[in-house]
Amino acid sequence: xxxxxxxxxxxxxxxxxxxxxxxxxxxxxxxxxxxxxxxxxxxxxxxxxxxxxxxxxxxxxxxxxxxxxxxxxxxxxxxxxxxxxxxxxxxxxxxxxxxxxxxxxxxxxxxxxxxxxxxxxxxxxxxxxxxxxxxxxxxxxxxxxxxxxxxxxxxxxxxxxxxxxxxxxxxxxxxxxxxxxxxxxxxxxxxxxxxxxxxxxxxxxxxxxxxxxxxxxxxxxxxxxxxxxxxxxxxxxxxxxxxxxxxxxxxxxxxxxxxxxxxxxxxxxxxxxxxxxxxxxxxxxxxxxxxxxxxxxxxxxxxxxxxxxxxxxxxxxxxxxxxxxxxxxxxxxxxxxxxxxxxxxxxxxxxxxxxxxxxxxxxxxxxxxxxxxxxxxxxxxxxxxxxxxxxxxxxxxxxxxxxxxxxxxxxxxxxxxxxxxxxxxxxxxxxxxxxxxxxxxxxxxxxxxxxxxxxxxxxxxxxxxxxxxxxxxxxxxxxxxxxxxxxxxxxxxxxxxxxxxxxxxxxxxxxxxxxxxxxxxxxxxxxxxxxxxxxxxxxxxxxxxxxxxxxxxxxxxxxxxxxxxxxxxxxxxxxxxxxxxxxxxxxxxxxxxxxxxxxxxxxxxxxxxxxxxxxxxxxxxxxxxxxxx
Ligand code: MSP
Numbered sequence: 001x002x003x004x005x006x007x008x009x010x011x012x013x014x015x016x017x018x019x020x021x022x023x024x025x026x027x028x029x030x031x032x033x034x035x036x037x038x039x040x041x042x043x044x045x046x047x048x049x050x051x052x053x054x055x056x057x058x059x060x061x062x063x064x065x066x067x068x069x070x071x072x073x074x075x076x077x078x079x080x081x082x083x084x085x086x087x088x089x090x091x092x093x094x095x096x097x098x099x100x101x102x103x104x105x106x107x108x109x110x111x112x113x114x115x116x117x118x119x120x121x122x123x124x125x126x127x128x129x130x131x132x133x134x135x136x137x138x139x140x141x142x143x144x145x146x147x148x149x150x151x152x153x154x155x156x157x158x159x160x161x162x163x164x165x166x167x168x169x170x171x172x173x174x175x176x177x178x179x180x181x182x183x184x185x186x187x188x189x190x191x192x193x194x195x196x197x198x199x200x201x202x203x204x205x206x207x208x209x210x211x212x213x214x215x216x217x218x219x220x221x222x223x224x225x226x227x228x229x230x231x232x233x234x235x236x237x238x239x240x241x242x243x244x245x246x247x248x249x250x251x252x253x254x255x256x257x258x259x260x261x262x263x264x265x266x267x268x269x270x271x272x273x274x275x276x277x278x279x280x281x282x283x284x285x286x287x288x289x290x291x292x293x294x295x296x297x298x299x300x301x302x303x304x305x306x307x308x309x310x311x312x313x314x315x316x317x318x319x320x321x322x323x324x325x326x327x328x329x330x331x332x333x334x335x336x337x338x339x340x341x342x343x344x345x346x347x348x349x350x351x352x353x354x355x356x357x358x359x360x361x362x363x364x365x366x367x368x369x370x371x372x373x374x375x376x377x378x379x380x381x382x383x384x385x386x387x388x389x390x391x392x393x394x395x396x397x398x399x400x401x402x403x404x405x406x407x408x409x410x411x412x413x414x415x416x417x418x419x420x421x422x423x424x425x426x427x428x429x430x431x432x433x434x435x436x437x438x439x440x441x442x443x444x445x446x447x448x449x450x451x452x453x454x455x456x457x458x459x460x461x462x463x464x465x466x467x468x469x470x471x472x473x474x475x476x477x478x479x480x481x482x483x484x485x486x487x488x489x490x491x492x493x494x495x496x497x498x499x500x501x502x503x504x505x506x507x508x509x510x511x512x513x514x515x516x517x518x519x520x521x522x523x524x525x526x527x528x529x530x531x532x533x534x535x536x537x538x539x540x541x542x543x544x545x546x547x548x549x550x551x552x553x554x555x556x557x558x559x560x561x562x563x564x565x566x567x568x569x570x571x572x573x574x575x576x577x578x579x580x581x582x583x584x585x586x587x588x589x590x591x592x593x594x595x596x597x598x599x600x601x602x603x604x605x606x607x608x609x610x611x612x613x614x615x616x617x618x619x620x621x622x623x624x625x626x627x628x629x
Contacts, residue, residue, distance in 0.1 A: 047092030102234025561625020
């Protein structure tokens with residue numbers, strides 16, 4: 001059995017966890033669950049980083065000791081992880097004795113190996129980043145670029161770690177191990193940072209009392225980052241060289257946001273090199289979640305209403321949305337309306353309806369799961385696609401492409417929907433076609449069983465519900481085709497994702513903008529002069545192609561007569577690229593360009609959009625570029 005050790009950052013418990021923390025933890029959870037599914041022995045570590053100055057200050061503000069404050073906040077993380085179905089093996093606290101002793105032992109090793117020395121430090125420091133800023137990183141205003149807070153001038157006698165000594169080894173390691181840092185863009189950032197030269201880092205603070213004392217000089221406390229990074233080994237039992245430590249170190253994946261990849265990909269490996277310990281295999285720095293394009297910030301009131309959205313859509317929809325919507329390495333703007341759309345389209349419609357439909361047909365026509373007795377069109381294709389989906393999923397998980405992983409599974413879901421449609425299975429209830437009906441329903445249910453296994457790392461509650469409804473009493477993790485027992489009694493099938501009314505997507509309170517409502521009323525009638533501002537024109541579609549990772553969008557090149565343009569249109573579910581080429585359409589030619597899924601759209605195609613989407617066109621062809629009024 002292989003082992004798999006995955007970690008999240010330990011989060012600062014200066015306040016309760018937010019959606020950004022949840023995002024990282026959900027991603028790590030998917031990896032942990034995926035590897036358990038594959039039969040690997042998994043250790044999944046998460047926890048809190050308690051000895052931070054921001055924790056100390058937050059405690060002071062409410063008149064609590066830092067320890068009492070941490071004791072109050074740390075459980076709020078555990079509570080959220082429970083709500084989000086996080087399957088961590090260890091929730092670690094850095095105020096634990098195991099960590100304190102482990103961190104001190106680690107520092108002693110660095111000291112004894114000659115990589116820690118005493119010197120003087122002065123510079124600007126961000127209390128939230130817990131980091132000094134070098135001259136070249138400073139702005140005139142001396143503001144932290146991440147937290148937008150004033151930097152503080154610190155001057156003190158410090159211990160230093162010889163980070164510079166490891167520059168060449170780090171460079172070589174990153175060059176020789178192209179998959180050490182994910183995604184590649186982050187790796188390039190690190191390489192250019194490394195090439196500009198590393199300086200030794202100060203690793204002690206004499207001015208602070210909240211922290212772990214230096215083992216060989218108790219006047220100083222260990223710099224938070226040195227202490228925090230060591231949690232990845234102290235939590236396993238580094239101090240006593242425990243069985244768990246020997247089993248799981250080095251880590252397979254350190255998962256985190258892009259903000260702290262540098263600490264993990266440079267400082268941490270250098271510390272491990274200095275202690276002669278093996279390096280983690282992958283450092284994964286994902287993009288940030290933003291709200292209306294801005295970084296989440298408690299102080300600035302920019303937050304995601306996780307609680308409200310989970311209450312409305314359920315935890316699985318929340319997890320699904322976060323991992324399906326955004327390309328993992330890039331920032332992603334959290335939009336409740338998109339969560340709503342994904343819930344109804346992908347979960348309620350594609351998956352929920354499919355299950356319901358198939359179960360309904362089994363119930364109506366058979367006593368339990370029917371036997372596959374015939375062979376017919378598409379059956380082999382479905383079986384082959386099940387295996388291809390399993391393989392592609394594995395490849396995507398290996399590169400931390402969670403969105404592509406889910407899309408791969410959903411392509412299979414949609415294929416089964418088409419299979420049900422193509423075979424018109426509901427028309428086959430007559431005695432002579434009933435064996436065929438049985439085979440098609442068996443094939444569909446078996447596909448759904450395999451789908452339930454594949455989605456289980458992402459949305460485990462849903463996976464279990466599907467298997468329950470199919471009639472399996474214990475969760476079956478096998479992915480080989482044919483594992484579904486014939487004859488088991490399927491349930492009536494309560495919708496696993498009851499549709500949520502499209503007309504009333506729940507808006508979190510903070511988002512309700514009364515001003516907008518007023519505006520809506522007055523924009524009911526449009527002045528003729530305003531209407532005239534629109535430049536509507538006849539255009540011809542030259543090419544159409546799908547956009548990777550965006551299953552509803554197509555990229556169109558159009559001819560406007562005077563020029564050619566590129567547009568993005570949300571019509572992929574209603575038109576194939578082939579049927580669009582050559583069509584005349586009406587476009588808004590003077591719309592501000594927008595970038596949709598990294599593709600620029602210079603205008604908009606008009607279409608009737610209700611349950612179906614139908615392109616607006618002219619009753620007869622006209623020269624391209626003709627104005628439409
Ligand atoms: N305590 C350090 C980490 C030490 S690890 C040895 C720390 N803590 S933190 O509370 O600030 O959490 C940082 C992590 O939270 C980020 O790396 C990221 O994983 C997550 N996120 C915080 N804000 C985020 C977003 N807006 N979006 C996505 N994730 C973000 O740094």
